[in-house]
Amino acid sequence: xxxxxxxxxxxxxxxxxxxxxxxxxxxxxxxxxxxxxxxxxxxxxxxxxxxxxxxxxxxxxxxxxxxxxxxxxxxxxxxxxxxxxxxxxxxxxxxxxxxxxxxxxxxxxxxxxxxxxxxxxxxxxxxxxxxxxxxxxxxxxxxxxxxxxxxxxxxxxxxxxxx
Amino acid sequence: xxxxxxxxxxxxxxxxxxxxxxxxxxxxxxxxxxxxxxxxxxxxxxxxxxxxxxxxxxxxxxxxxxxxxxxxxxxxxxxxxxxxxxxxxxxxxxxxxxxxxxxxxxxxxxxxxxxxxxxxxxxxxxxxxxxxxxxxxxxxxxxxxxxxxxxxxxxxxxxxxxxxxxxxxxxxxxxxxxxxxxxxxxxxxxxxxxxxxxxxxxxxxxxxxxxxxxxxxxxxxxxxxxxxxxxxxxxxxxxxxxxxxxxxxxxxxxxxxxxxxxxxxxxxxxxxxxxxxxxxxxxxxxxxxxxxxxxxxxxxxxxxxxxxxxxxxxxxxxxxxxxxxxxxxxxxxxxxxxxxxxxxxxxxxxxxxxxxxxxxxxxxxxxxxxxxxxxxxxxxxxxxxxxxxxxxxxxxxxxxxxxxxxxxxxxxxxxxxxxxxxxxxxxxxxxxxxxxxxxxxxxxxxxxxxxxxxxxxxxxxxxxxxxxxxxxxxxxxxxxxxxxxxxxxxxxxxxxxxxxxxxxxxxxxxxxxxxxxxxxxxxxxxxxxxxxxxxxxxxxxxxxxxxxxxxxxxxxxxxxxxxxxxxxxxxxxxxxxxxxxxxxxxxxxxxxxxxxxxxxxxxxxxxxxxxxxxxxxxxxxxxxxxxxxxxxxxxxxxxxxxxxxxxxxxxxxxxxxxxxxxxxxxxxxxxxxxxxxxxxxxxxxxxx
Numbered sequence: 036x037x038x039x040x041x042x043x044x045x046x047x048x049x050x051x052x053x054x055x056x057x058x059x060x061x062x063x064x065x066x067x068x069x070x071x072x073x074x075x076x077x078x079x080x081x082x083x084x085x086x087x088x089x090x091x092x093x094x095x096x097x098x099x100x101x102x103x104x105x106x107x108x109x110x111x112x113x114x115x116x117x118x119x120x121x122x123x124x125x126x127x128x129x130x131x132x133x134x135x136x137x138x139x140x141x142x143x144x145x146x147x148x149x150x151x152x153x154x155x156x157x158x159x160x161x162x163x164x165x166x167x168x169x170x171x172x173x174x175x176x177x178x179x180x181x182x183x184x185x186x187x188x189x190x191x192x193x194x195x196x197x198x
Numbered sequence: 199x200x201x202x203x204x205x206x207x208x209x210x211x212x213x214x215x216x217x218x219x220x221x222x223x224x225x226x227x228x229x230x231x232x233x234x235x236x237x238x239x240x241x242x243x244x245x246x247x248x249x250x251x252x253x254x255x256x257x258x259x260x261x262x263x264x265x266x267x268x269x270x271x272x273x274x275x276x277x278x279x280x281x282x283x284x285x286x287x288x289x290x291x292x293x294x295x296x297x298x299x300x301x302x303x304x305x306x307x308x309x310x311x312x313x314x315x316x317x318x319x320x321x322x323x324x325x326x327x328x329x330x331x332x333x334x335x336x337x338x339x340x341x342x343x344x345x346x347x348x349x350x351x352x353x354x355x356x357x358x359x360x361x362x363x364x365x366x367x368x369x370x371x372x373x374x375x376x377x378x379x380x381x382x383x384x385x386x387x388x389x390x391x392x393x394x395x396x397x398x399x400x401x402x403x404x405x406x407x408x409x410x411x412x413x414x415x416x417x418x419x420x421x422x423x424x425x426x427x428x429x430x431x432x433x434x435x436x437x438x439x440x441x442x443x444x445x446x447x448x449x450x451x452x453x454x455x456x457x458x459x460x461x462x463x464x465x466x467x468x469x470x471x472x473x474x475x476x477x478x479x480x481x482x483x484x485x486x487x488x489x490x491x492x493x494x495x496x497x498x499x500x501x502x503x504x505x506x507x508x509x510x511x512x513x514x515x516x517x518x519x520x521x522x523x524x525x526x527x528x529x530x531x532x533x534x535x536x537x538x539x540x541x542x543x544x545x546x547x548x549x550x551x552x553x554x555x556x557x558x559x560x561x562x563x564x565x566x567x568x569x570x571x572x573x574x575x576x577x578x579x580x581x582x583x584x585x586x587x588x589x590x591x592x593x594x595x596x597x598x599x600x601x602x603x604x605x606x607x608x609x610x611x612x613x614x615x616x617x618x619x620x621x622x623x624x625x626x627x628x629x630x631x632x633x634x635x636x637x638x639x640x641x642x643x644x645x646x647x648x649x650x651x652x653x654x655x656x657x658x659x660x661x662x663x664x665x666x667x668x669x670x671x672x673x674x675x676x677x678x679x680x681x682x683x684x685x686x687x688x689x690x691x692x693x694x695x696x697x698x699x700x701x702x703x704x705x706x707x708x709x710x711x712x713x714x715x716x717x718x719x720x721x722x723x724x725x726x727x728x729x730x731x732x733x734x735x736x737x738x739x740x741x742x743x744x745x746x747x748x749x750x751x752x753x754x755x756x757x758x759x760x761x762x763x764x765x766x767x768x769x770x771x772x773x774x775x776x777x778x779x780x781x782x783x784x785x786x787x788x789x790x791x792x793x794x795x796x797x798x799x800x801x802x803x804x805x806x807x808x809x810x811x812x813x814x815x816x817x818x819x820x821x822x823x824x825x826x827x828x829x830x831x832x833x834x835x836x837x838x839x840x841x842x843x844x845x846x847x848x849x850x851x852x853x854x855x856x857x858x859x860x861x862x863x864x865x866x867x868x869x870x871x872x873x874x875x876x877x878x879x880x881x882x883x884x885x886x
Contacts, residue, residue, distance in 0.1 A: 052429075052449070059448040068396045069389025071567070073518045074599045078824040081518060109389035118387075125387045129379060129791060132254030132799060134386030135518045135567030141387060160833035160886070167824060169518045169568045170254045171802025173835040175795070
């Protein structure tokens with residue numbers, strides 16, 4: 036069936052099967068490769084996209100259910116020359132190891148900070164707790180979220196990274 | 199913000215992307231190759247080619263830094279590429295925590311040769327004595343006059359590379375030993391398509407495999423439906439498997455159940471199940487064994503008066519990027535893109551299989567979404583090749599998570615029979631009998647271990663340790679099964695350290711000694727383990743820890759000496775793993791930030807292996823995904839504090855050696871708190 040999807044501010048018309056998952060529509064029909072295939076069951080979060088500011092697991096979401104809707108992928112939140120403050124914190128703390136899960140982690144962090152601008156540790160754990168990172172970057176993810184929160188709340192990108 | 203360029207992928211055909219997306223700039227043809235590892239572009243841009251696979255350990259950053267240090271140049275100012283799989287790079291294995299250990303001297307010597315060459319070139323170009331020329335931040339200087347590398351290209355082409363040159367003394371290092379920002383972070387936080395699964399070649403199709411349901415099943419017959427749906431292109435047989443080819447990987451995966459396949463029946467008597475695993479290991483222990491090490495009078499089990507059996511399960515790698523490989527193949531020419539830790543071995547395997555020369559097999563190494571030893575296997579590469587040979591055009595094979603879980607090369611299961619003779623609070627003899635599948639003999643045939651009577655690699659960390667009990671004996675029995683085994687982050691050290699360090703704590707209790715004092719009493723004072731323990735002792739006796747339930751472990755592996763203190767909290771709702779203090783003596787190091795990252799990651803890895811294990815029923819793996827093989831998630835992550843000891847010894851590895859101490863430190867803490875000794879994993883009563 037033909038559907039229309041707005042991905043990262045750009046409308047696309049694509050033809051997908053009824054059972055096509057959003058993850059594969061993005062990767063195969065649109066060549067948007069930021070969302071990754073990790074588990075296929077909505078368990079790891081590598082395939083996350085943002086819909087209405089909320090994280091959505093694209094590997095278990097049918098593409099047709101988003102006909103006429105808008106989503107944002109990791110490619111859409113910031114570019115190398117114009118990073119989102121969360122990405123900037125990620126960069127300054129050198130969060131990623133292999134990097135495979137990081138797009139999903141960043142999108143979850145962005146949605147957390149939109150909901151709770153200054154989350155405490157428990158709130159971070161609750162919001163980020165169902166994502167999987169096999170390299171074990173959790174400690175740095177937490178640190179980067181706290182740094183991004185501080186900078187965003189003070190409207191100051193100059194908050195220094197404590198090494 | 200410091201400007202950091204995208205990692206560019208040498209030769210990765212992202213330029214062939216059919217979707218017109220913004221992707222990496224394609225690599226410029228190197229204008230001037232000084233050595234295989236180092237080129238200048240026609241614009242004078244420095245290009246470093248790293249022959250080690252980047253899987254999160256920061257090796258591109260570290261090795262390029264070692265080379266560029268000699269040119270007084272930050273890695274920020276160069277472009278780093280993964281090297282293509284070519285024999286001229288020498289060893290291209292990324293594993294065994296060996297990259298820094300084996301490449302440091304080589305890369306600094308190459309860097310020094312390049313430095314001397316460049317200084318000579320400036321000297322000739324500006325007619326200034328070489329001693330008055332220098333390099334800094336990617337620019338050459340003749341006295342105070344700046345000369346770009348681009349200007350030097352014509353002279354560099356004429357000058358020979360000096361035969362040898364001396365690397366800088368350590369005190370002149372500008373980058374090594376200080377925090378170095380990772381050069382691949384920017385790509386990884388902006389969703390750049392750098393992984394194997396992101397490779398896109400024009401006209402590429404996808405393949406998904408139908409695999410035997412258990413480790414005995416043979417494909418007897420198969421029949422595809424008469425009319426294939428539009429997006430299913432072909433079904434082909436490759437050895438004992440079938441492949442569904444499609445324009446969509448989702449379609450290929452979902453179509454698999456439609457194919458009617460007959461598999462051979464299982465011989466249950468020859469199969470393995472978790473239920474009977476421990477019994478089988480015990481039976482094997484009673485049969486034949488090889489004595490690997492005997493010190494003093496050895497240790498006769500009949501004379502021993504204290505015993506403990508430790509059981510560890512099979513473990514899976516479960517890399518988050520599933521196994522995948524892209525291949526374009528004809529009978530005469532093959533091109534491969536793969537997340538791979540052994541690209542030259544894989545290339546050679548492909549050459550041998552096809553009867554092709556090195557020039558006819560082009561092998562691109564992509565970034566790896568989690569290695570941990572899984573990509574030391576070549577199974578997914580050969581599968582993709584065999585499928586591609588039956589299709590006219592490039593094929594990308596992608597496994598699904600369940601295939602990935604069930605078709606791993608698992609960390610072997612093991613039984614460790616520990617014994618000791620204790621008299622008057624003194625250990626008179628000590629023995630360790632390891633019963634475990636041999637990775638060596640399963641991969642290279644029993645000939646690789648038969649001559650010795652044991653598998654030396656299986657005993658890593660379980661023998662030749664510095665505890666100086668007068669009489670010691672280490673024994674080994676192979677335990678061959680149908681379950682494939684392989685190298686899993688820290689390999690057998692993960693098992694042997696668990697048994698050894700838990701048993702040492704048990705002996706300390708038997709001898710009525712504190713675990714730190716017991717270890718110090720039984721270690722040579724000059725050993726690096728003792729050095730670690732003295733540092734750890736200070737921490738344990740500090741205000742911060744003095745009243746808390748803690749456990750510890752020390753272990754040497756991969757050239758590094760690591761200590762861990764695990765701190766628990768006994769709360770009303772249960773026991774929480776509060777914090778790990780990791781003590782690292784890895785000798786000289788390049789990037790302290792990498793040490794911290796690897797220590798944090800190893801805590802997560804080690805704890806995941808306490809939480810889960812592989813379950814088997816009649817040669818069939820039961821685990822399928824993250825819900826039935828749960829790994830550590832954020833809420834369960836303890837704090838991690840890393841203490842680096844500046845010992846200035848020869849460099850050791852860091853990717854693996856922290857893993858072995860994690861589980862025993864936890865179980866030693868748990869035993870101290872609950873007076874219950876856990877000798878079998880998985881075991882996970884801990885609260886978030």
